[in-house]
Amino acid sequence: MAEHKISDEVMAxxxxxxxxxxxxxxxxxxxQEMEKILGxxxxxxxxxxxxxxxxxxxxxxxxxxxxxxxxNGDMRDELVDLAPRKKDGQYLVPKTVE
Amino acid sequence: MMEKQYxxxxxxxxxxxxASATKIFCGCSTKFGGAxxxxxxPVCTGMPGSLPVLNRxxxxxxxxxxxxxxxxxxxxxxxxRKNYFYPDNPQNYQISQLYVxxxxxxxxxxDTSVGPKKIRIHEMHMExxxxxxxxxxxxxxxxxxxxxxxxxxxxxxxxxxxxxxEEVIAYLEKLRMICQYLGVSDCKLQEGSMRADVNLSVxxxxxxxxxxxxxxxxxxxxxxxARAIDGERARQxxxxxxxxxxxxxxxxxxxxxxxxxAMRSKEDAKDYxxxxxxxxxxxxxDDEWISRVKKAQPEMQPEKAARYQKDYGLSxxxxxxxxxxxxxxxxxxxxxxxCGNPKKAANWFLGETLRLLKERGxxxxxxxxxxxxxxxLIVSVEKGEVNNQGAKEVFEKIFDEDxxxxxxxxxxxxxxxxxAGEAKAVVDKILAANADAVEKYKNGEEKVLGxxxxxxxxxxKGKCNPGQMKELIISKVK
Numbered sequence: 001m002a003e004h005k006i007s008d009e010v011m012a013x014x015x016x017x018x019x020x021x022x023x024x025x026x027x028x029x030x031x032q033e034m035e036k037i038l039g040x041x042x043x044x045x046x047x048x049x050x051x052x053x054x055x056x057x058x059x060x061x062x063x064x065x066x067x068x069x070x071x072n073g074d075m076r077d078e079l080v081d082l083a084p085r086k087k088d089g090q091y092l093v094p095k096t097v098e
Numbered sequence: 099m100m101e102k103q104y105x106x107x108x109x110x111x112x113x114x115x116x117a118s119a120t121k122i123f124c125g126c127s128t129k130f131g132g133a134x135x136x137x138x139x140p141v142c143t144g145m146p147g148s149l150p151v152l153n154r155x156x157x158x159x160x161x162x163x164x165x166x167x168x169x170x171x172x173x174x175x176x177x178x179r180k181n182y183f184y185p186d187n188p189q190n191y192q193i194s195q196l197y198v199x200x201x202x203x204x205x206x207x208x209d210t211s212v213g214p215k216k217i218r219i220h221e222m223h224m225e226x227x228x229x230x231x232x233x234x235x236x237x238x239x240x241x242x243x244x245x246x247x248x249x250x251x252x253x254x255x256x257x258x259x260x261x262x263x264e265e266v267i268a269y270l271e272k273l274r275m276i277c278q279y280l281g282v283s284d285c286k287l288q289e290g291s292m293r294a295d296v297n298l299s300v301x302x303x304x305x306x307x308x309x310x311x312x313x314x315x316x317x318x319x320x321x322x323x324a325r326a327i328d329g330e331r332a333r334q335x336x337x338x339x340x341x342x343x344x345x346x347x348x349x350x351x352x353x354x355x356x357x358x359x360a361m362r363s364k365e366d367a368k369d370y371x372x373x374x375x376x377x378x379x380x381x382x383x384d385d386e387w388i389s390r391v392k393k394a395q396p397e398m399q400p401e402k403a404a405r406y407q408k409d410y411g412l413s414x415x416x417x418x419x420x421x422x423x424x425x426x427x428x429x430x431x432x433x434x435x436x437c438g439n440p441k442k443a444a445n446w447f448l449g450e451t452l453r454l455l456k457e458r459g460x461x462x463x464x465x466x467x468x469x470x471x472x473x474x475l476i477v478s479v480e481k482g483e484v485n486n487q488g489a490k491e492v493f494e495k496i497f498d499e500d501x502x503x504x505x506x507x508x509x510x511x512x513x514x515x516x517x518a519g520e521a522k523a524v525v526d527k528i529l530a531a532n533a534d535a536v537e538k539y540k541n542g543e544e545k546v547l548g549x550x551x552x553x554x555x556x557x558x559k560g561k562c563n564p565g566q567m568k569e570l571i572i573s574k575v576k
Contacts, residue, residue: 064151093240
C-alpha cells in the first residue's frame, strides 16, 4: 500500500473549504486520520470492478414523489424568529454583496 | 508580421426556472414577487431534521425538455450535494445532479445568417435555486430572502460549439422557444427565469486546442450577452497580444460600464465536494414514462409553421414569423378560424400586433386580447363597414383594452354609412358640382374616378366604402 502524505497546502485548502480553524495539534491529528482514509480508499481500489455498473443508490426504494400542489402557507414569522439577527422579515447576515 | 486572427469559442450554461406551482423539494409556492420569506418552510430554509421530497412535475418538465432537445435519458438518475458556504444557500449545499444527470448528449439546430448550425448539448440536470441577497446600507449587512430558495431549475450545459454572439443568441432564442412551446418555463431574462453564464476562450484561427476560458455571469438581456461576448473577446485577445495569459476565473459583467470584473478564481469541481444526497431516493424513469411524455409533446414550431403553409396558404416566411411565440401563434389560429380568413388574420399579427408590441415594450406572452374581437373586426372590414384607417384605430383599442369592436365602432362614429339614400344624395351632389370631371371621365379619363371618390369620402367624412362609391358613380354616369 502506497504511503500518502497530505501537504500543508492541501490541509490549508481543506480547512478553508470546511470553514475550520484548527490548532497545530488538531491539524496534525486530522492529517494522520485523512492519510489513513486515503490508504483505505487505495485498498478499495484494488478490487476489480471491470464490467460492474456503478451503484446509483443504496436505497431499496425509488421514485418517492410529491404532487405539485401548494400545501405550505406563510411561515415567515416562525422561521425568521429562529435567526439570531433579523430585520423586516428577512435574515440579517454579514455583508456578502461584492 | 501578419496580424494574428482569433476565433472565439463559446459554451453556455443556461438555467431555466421551471413553471411548476411548487418548489422542487417542498410544497411552497414558486410565485414570483411575494413579500420576502413568505414562501418558505423548514425544507427550503435548511432547518435541521427537515426532509426534501421530490416534485414529480419537475422530473416531467426536465424529461420533456431533454426529449425536445434530442437528449439521451439516464433512466436511473439521482441527486448530489454541491457543497459551498454562502448565505444565499441555507443548507450550505445545493441539491443538484453531477454524476448522473437526467439528460445527456442532445443537440439543437439553430438559425444563423449563414444557415442552420447544430449546437450540441453536453447534459441537462435538475437542481434547486438559491435565495436572494440584498445589501442593507444602514446596517452594512446583507438581508436574505429565501422565497427563491428551492425553486426548480434545469441547467442546460452546451458543448463549446458557438463562435459568435450571433450564434449564442440564436441558440438562446431556440432554447427559449422550445421551453415556451413545452410550457416548462416562461424564460423571462429580466425576471431571472432564464439566466445564461457564458464560458468564453479565444484561440488562433486554425488551432484545435482550446484556450483558457473565463465564465461570465450577471447577463440579463440578449443585448447584454452580445456586448459581454464582444468585450470579453477583446479583453482576452489584448492579454494574449501583450504576451500575458488568460486566468481561469468567474467574471461579473457590468452592462453600464461595459466591462467585466473578476469575481473569484474558479473553483474546481473537487472544491464542491459533491456526493450523493442521502435524503433523496433515486429516480427511475421507465420506458412507459418516456413514451407518455413524448406523446404529450404539443405541436412544436416547425410542425406548426408547416401546417400554416399547408392549411392556411401562408408563405414560409410568414408562417415562421407567426410561430416564434406559441402564445401569439395560438391567438392567431383562433382568430383565423373564427373569421375564416387566415391571410387577413396573419396580416394583423405580422403588422399591427408586432408594431404595437414593440411600441408598448411588451413580451409576446403579455398580449391578452380576445381572438373573437379581432375576428369580428376583420369580418367587419371585409363587409365594408369600417375603413382601414378606422380599423387600425379599433385594433389598437382591442390590443390595449380588449374592447368589443362593434360597440366601439358604433360609439365612435367609425361605421361607414349604410344608408343608401344618404350616399346617393351625396354622390349626386358631388357629380353636379364637378361636371367638368364627369365630362373627362366620359371621354375615357379613368383616373378622375379616384378624384370623385375622394370628394365623396371627404363629404361623408370617411364613413363610406370607397368601392361602393366607385360603383355608384359608374352606374350614375353611364
